[in-house]
Amino acid sequence: MAAKVFTMPRLGQTMEEGSVVEWLVEEGGEITEGEAMVTIQSDKANLEVEAEQDGYLAKILVTEDDGDVEVGTPIAIITDEEGEDFDEDELLAEFE
Amino acid sequence: MDNKLKLDLLRTMLEIRKAELQLAILYKHGEVPCAAHLYEGEEAIAAGVCANLNDKDCITSTHRGHGHCIAKGMDVKKMIAEVCARKTGCCSGKGGTMHMFAPEKGVMGTIGIVGGGMPIATGIGLALKMQKTDNVAVSFFGEGASNNGTFHESLNLASLWKLPVIYVCENNGFATSVSAARSTSVKDISIRALGYNMPGVTVDGNKVDEVYAAAKEAVERARAGEGPTLIECKTYRLRGHFEGDDCLYRTKEETEIAKQLRNPETYWKNCLIIEGVLTEEEYQQMEAEVDAKIAEAVEFALNSPKPEGEDAMTLYHTPLF
Numbered sequence A: 001m002a003a004k005v006f007t008m009p010r011l012g013q014t015m016e017e018g019s020v021v022e023w024l025v026e027e028g029g030e031i032t033e034g035e036a037m038v039t040i041q042s043d044k045a046n047l048e049v050e051a052e053q054d055g056y057l058a059k060i061l062v063t064e065d066d067g068d069v070e071v072g073t074p075i076a077i078i079t080d081e082e083g084e085d086f087d088e089d090e091l092l093a094e095f096e
Numbered sequence B: 001m002d003n004k005l006k007l008d009l010l011r012t013m014l015e016i017r018k019a020e021l022q023l024a025i026l027y028k029h030g031e032v033p034c035a036a037h038l039y040e041g042e043e044a045i046a047a048g049v050c051a052n053l054n055d056k057d058c059i060t061s062t063h064r065g066h067g068h069c070i071a072k073g074m075d076v077k078k079m080i081a082e083v084c085a086r087k088t089g090c091c092s093g094k095g096g097t098m099h100m101f102a103p104e105k106g107v108m109g110t111i112g113i114v115g116g117g118m119p120i121a122t123g124i125g126l127a128l129k130m131q132k133t134d135n136v137a138v139s140f141f142g143e144g145a146s147n148n149g150t151f152h153e154s155l156n157l158a159s160l161w162k163l164p165v166i167y168v169c170e171n172n173g174f175a176t177s178v179s180a181a182r183s184t185s186v187k188d189i190s191i192r193a194l195g196y197n198m199p200g201v202t203v204d205g206n207k208v209d210e211v212y213a214a215a216k217e218a219v220e221r222a223r224a225g226e227g228p229t230l231i232e233c234k235t236y237r238l239r240g241h242f243e244g245d246d247c248l249y250r251t252k253e254e255t256e257i258a259k260q261l262r263n264p265e266t267y268w269k270n271c272l273i274i275e276g277v278l279t280e281e282e283y284q285q286m287e288a289e290v291d292a293k294i295a296e297a298v299e300f301a302l303n304s305p306k307p308e309g310e311d312a313m314t315l316y317h318t319p320l321f
């Protein structure tokens, strides 16, 4: 059991910030490694970004209303188990 | 092919694919400071060809070169570290994905200049011949590169001088965003061999046994002093040209179908299970071992230091004295 922070991915050489266009999985929903989880707009294109592990999209931190955020900004929390407890402050501390 | 070789081919392909999938993640996390062209779906070609080579045989590779490096025996830790620009990489982290070398294993460069590897492999072939060895050189290149002038120059000289070179064209259907149909005058690249008076064959590049057999024949010819061969391997580039490519030049459906139908590991795993060489449990075991090996390599890379400013001028030249 573990929780992990999912950050704004870098989707190209020149991308410094990006925005969430659409979450393709609902908050709390199951994700599968290699399957599209979120659509991100980079400086160049709209791209579907795949989940990096099997698990659950426990919490969405950045939505389509938030506009551009820097690459590396936490945008979601992923857990191994459904409904797993996690300490959000502790997880996000290293990104402050 | 003996059973050990059959299983080794599967393991090599799995290592290549798993390394590429991890590099895709590392790229998104900002650990890869250069464009990354991944080889997912094409791994049967590198595995099938390189299984015919020894450490003294040389290859030249391309911008899409991670698979060639692994198949030719480069330490996967050093490969991933190099792609992530770490000091422990095969070129001290200063080359990156498109300048990787391991001369002790015969990896003579993942060359980012399209078509650049063919004349180098041809020159290596000349050197090997002049040194009277029975070693061979292999050049991997895309169908896009086969439209470059270097293809003509290289195949002409290699044929004229009967050099021990195997030209392996990885026809994955696209050169960046341009389909082969829109860029290339022939359907099968192998037919171009006729113009150079050398054998040319086309094989299914997703079937490692077909690739292996064609390469074996070509390598044997080359070792026997009978000259070069052109091998075209038909394949499909499952990912974008580079990471972050939106692939608007082809449909998602096309790529999904290719993913289902043209997976080289699934094909070969099924062949081995039907033949009784492998069980499902043994496959799971192999996959777990490969996962662990790649995870270890990723950790090794991420724990390694990056080159410093003071490293900028070192290691570019071999000292003469």
Ligand SMILES: Cc1ncc(C[n+]2csc(CCOP(=O)(O)OP(=O)(O)O)c2C)c(N)n1
Binding pocket: B063, B064, B112, B113, B114, B115, B141, B142, B143, B144, B145, B146, B170, B172, B174, B175, B176, B237, B241
């Ligand atoms: C001489 C040269 N021209 C253009 C480029 C830009 N470029 C990089 S990869 C590529 C397409 C190569 O296509 P192909 O040879 O079919 O290989 P693939 O990417 O399909 O593996 C191009 C045009 C380059 N690197 N070098």
